Structure formats: C-alpha cells, structure tokens
Amino acid sequence: MATGDLKGSLRKIEQGLRLLNYPRDVDYTGLIKGDPAAFLPIISYSFTSFSTYIAELLVKCDVELTAKSDLRFIEAIYKLLRDLFQYKPILTKQQFLQFGFAERKMQIVCDIINCVMKKHKELSSLNKAKSQTRKKLGSFKYDLWSNCEKSHADPSGSAMSSKQKPQVERHPESEDGDNLHPPALAAEGDNEELYLNHNVLEVKCEQVLEDDSQIEFLKSQLADCQEKLHKLDWMEDKLHVLEDRLKGKVIIDEKDWNNLLSRVLLLETELLLQSKKIQRGRRRCQRVFISCLDTVHYYPQTHLPKP
DSSP states (O other): OOSSOHHHHHHHHHHHHHHHTOOSOOOHHHHHHTOHHHHHHHHHHHHHTSOHHHHHHHHHTTOOOSSOOHHHHHHHHHHHHHHTSOOOOSSOHHHHTSSOOHHHHHHHHHHHHHHHHHHHHHHHHHHHHHHHHHHHHHHHHHHHHHHHHHHHHOSSOTTOOTTSOOSOOOOGGGTTTTOOSHHHHHHHHHHHHHHHHHHHHHHHHHHHHHHHHHHHHHHHHHHHHHHHHHHHHHHHHHHHHHHHHTTTOOOOOHHHHHHHHHHHHHHHHHHHHHHHHHHHHHHHHHHHHHHHHHHHHHSOSTTSOOO
C-alpha cells in the first residue's frame, strides 16, 4: 500500500473491519490523526476475540495480550507477528505509539487483519479435515463391529466363511463319547478372536489418526516454506534492482569514509604549514640578501681587503 491516499487506506480498513465483524465504534478522526488509541482496540480484537482458533493458538504459544500497558502490548504483538506470521511492521514500536504516521499505521492494521484471516482459514480447514477423518473411522469401526456381532450371533453358521474351521471334529479314537465339550471351546475361541480383532482395529485407528495429523502438519510446514520462498524471490528481485542502480558506484563504510576525510584534512593542514614555512624561509633569504647588498654598498671597494 503506497502512501498519499488517505481515503483509500480508510476504505481498506473498513473492508477489514467488515471481515472481522468488528462490533465496536471506530474513531475515524483518531485514525486520520494517527492516534494509537484508535488502532490498539482493533488489533486486540483481531487476536483475542475474532476467532477461537486464533485464541487457542495464542494459548498454545503462551502469549498473553490482556492486562498490559500499551508498550508491553505492542511489544508482544510485534514479537507474535515476527515469530508466528513472519511479518515485520514498517514502523518501530516507538513510532507506532506516537501521533502521526496515519497511513503507515493503517497499512500495518490491514496487514494484521489479512494475516489473522489467513491463519483462521488454515486452522479451520485443518479442524474440519480431522473431524471428517474421525467420523469416517468411527463409522467404519461401527460397521465392522456390527458385522462381527452378526456373524457371531448366527447359530446356523450361514455367515461362516469357507475358510473357517468346523466347531466339532470327530476323531476315530474317541467315537464312544470322549468329545465332551468341543462347542464350548469353539465359542471361547471365537470370543478371543473377536477381542483380538477389536484390539487390532483400535491400533489401526490410532495409526490412521497419527498419520493424518502428521500429514496436516507437513502441509502447514510446506505452506510456510512456500511463503518463505516467495519472500526470498521478492528479496532477490529487490537485490537485482539495487545492483542495477549501484553499477559503477563505490560503496564505502561510514567509518572508513570519516577516517579518510580526517586523513585528507591532516594532509591539507600539513601542506599548508609546509607552504608557510617555505614562505618564511624565502622571506628570510631575501632579508639576508638585502642586508648583504646594503653592507657591500656601504663600504667602498678601496677599503675591501685584497684577496
């Protein structure tokens, strides 16, 4: 969102508040002036009262947003946006709590509403997928149990499969009535088999639930990775633009530049001092030469000693 369009920013905030079903009155004059007291209730409602999924997520992340001062509240919000939503606001915490920066603050609030809506949809879809898998597993378990009870309760043995063993076996050595309780033993075996099938079914149901939860977790991680890759592509494009702008230019650190300027200043002062010394030496030489000429002109040539 570019700055310079205050009415457009207000329209976008109104659209976001409609998506949130914001029930409170909005201080539009405070929003236009950049009053932080007009923005903080909207941010608090977005994270604490809009969605139960978001509130549960804050409880899991051990984030407390109630009963805090404005500075502590903004610090917690900025940390939550950085860690959970990978979003960095364009204003600092101190700038957000000052008057002014109205359009920038509106942009931050709109971004927060978009992040909250996106996370709400993601968590609600995960919850629906889990509930559907549980319903399917429950119906499958109920059908299996009903089939097992019907097959066990059929006395005529019509539901018995062709692979099932007969309940009574006759042995040639005990034809005189030695087989006293084979039907009871067969019934106990059927009960044990039914109990084992029940345990195996429960184990399989638990495994399916764990697999579904792992798949959903992997999907969420994949979505986060895609968002991060998108941000990396955006940063790479920005770097290419900067490289094109900085072609043929030399970038020097501020400390190195200041050090270089101080050295140049020292050299200039040293050269200036040397030039002054040279001028003074020249003046001295001129004075000595003039004095020598004066002495030669003062004494006549006849009075000069012979060589």
